[in-house]
Amino acid sequence: MSELNRVIHEPARLTIIALLSSVKEADFLYLLRETGLTKGNLSTHLVKLEEAGYVEIEKTFRGKIPLTLVRLNSEGKTAFEDYRRSMKEILTPSKALSKVRRIPVHIPT
């Protein structure tokens, strides 16, 4: 588990990143509807992802309506790919076993 990216591993952020990884860009409303998060929750997670340098947030207008565009940048794509690889390794029984064997176990005496 130590190899997993904690920023991405959080379920809500994982959903956002997974959604963004399959599209070029999406707006706040689309993410809101697809993730099922509340506005506040989504905003908080987007800010965390932006702070981690994984997403780019562009605030603009479509006519008079404010529009928040979100896209996964190259750093985010790489981080997500690494996360997927780590998860795959952990979830593959043979690989997971070899990882567990490498963990030193301290038995209190």
Add this chain to the structure above:
Amino acid sequence: MSLGGVQALFLAIGLSIPWGFKKLKQRIAFPRRGYVALSRPTKMFRIFMFAIFAIFAALFRLLASRDWSRMAVPVTALVFALALILLGLQVRLPRMVWEGLLPLGFGALLYFFTAVKGSKGVVTLMVMIGASLVILGALQLRSFRQANPRPEETEA
């Protein structure tokens, strides 16, 4: 209307379809479901599409050179079916993949059960495909609008 006029009309309709889709998305889909831009197709997918079209172009030429009058309707039906299926895969719309079966059905209907052939058959087929897609599209649009009422506030 002459055949040239019909072709020009189809060309104009064909060219205005992307513009119409864009306007529909902006006015109806994006305010309700949010805006999303799909990623560009992968290199492998583009190569796959190109290979399919290349094979099909060769087939089209082979069939057209043999007996255009007889083969015009089935070949055109196949072209439209393929175009719809590939477009459906590209924009990830399973509905469009199923709609790709419509031209095949209409093509088979005209080919086996009517005496309409050649360019007249192609025009008939295109009218049938166009009309059915417009009806299906209108029904889809209606159910989409019912399922997704326009929110008063679209942003946080």
